Amino acid sequence: MLSSFIHWNMDPVMFHIGSFGLRYYSLGFLFAFTLGYYIVWRMFKHERVNTDYLESLVVYMFLATLIGARLGHCLFYDADKYLTSEHWVEIFWPFEDGKFTGFEGLASHGAAFGILLALWLYWRRYKMNVWWILDRLVIVVALGGAFIRLGNLFNSEIYGGPTDLPWGFVFERRGETVPKHPTQIYESLSYLIIFVVSLWYYLRKKGHFKSGSIFGWWLVALFGVRFLIEFVKNDQVDFEADMALNMGQLLSIPFIIGGFVIAYLARNEKLLQGPFPKGERKTEKK
Secondary structure, three states: OHHHOEEEOOOOEEEEEOOEEEEHHHHHHHHHHHHHHHHHHHHHHHOOEOOHHHHHHHHHHHHHHHHHHHHHHHHHHOHHHHOOOOOHHHHHOOEEOOEEOOOOOOOHHHHHHHHHHHHHHHHHHHOOOHHHHHHHHHHHHHHHHHHHHHHHHHOOOOOEOEOOOOOOEEEHHHOOOOOEOOHHHHHHHHHHHHHHHHHHHHHHHOOOOOOOHHHHHHHHHHHHHHHHHHHHEOOOOHHHHHOOOOHHHHHHHHHHHHHHHHHHHHHOOOOOOOOOOOOOOOEOOO
């Protein structure tokens, strides 16, 4: 019976101050960055790497995530709208009808591309080992993904197709009357597990492991999960209806393949080891 399912009609805005409304999605995005910064800071301190490098890294990552995710959404999923003279300015305009909408319309694949580009720029300037950074950074990225998917749940967006499972959600705010797969929860829990396993491995090894080990398998796990969950998720845009694999799955495949390649290279110690190239070690004194 329909009453046995979960009827979801949560207001996506926590509170309003005039025209400004703080959304759960935006709060999760900011909280993920704050908690992620603290965890990575502890890693730098534990491994005696100067935390001054982390301050710059945070700026690079914040801008790369926000810009990359926004461009990813506009180019991969809604290019017909945003690549026009009428709407292109809205790509980085966080207001709609005079109201602040916050960090909406973001694509995780775009964020991934943005982060990789930002790390390349960071390496050119600071000469830190990108593989060493990525092994630690992706741990908190998984945690951030878990918070962001919960934000999608509060927004009643990016959910799945019909289901008769007892945990199906009726997204009443979207006018739904049939229970749907809460794919936001599926992804959030999956990312949380990836975070816990990755952090456990880091702590078990006390930060001493082959560079690229965590990053390679992290790519396989996270984008593998994303690929599988897409099978029960609704299409985000109309043009996906006639595709054998949707856009999210097609964009995940290169990351999965890349993850296997990186894991192989890491196992055979083909990647640079340590936070800095040999002879350029810059650590804090005890």
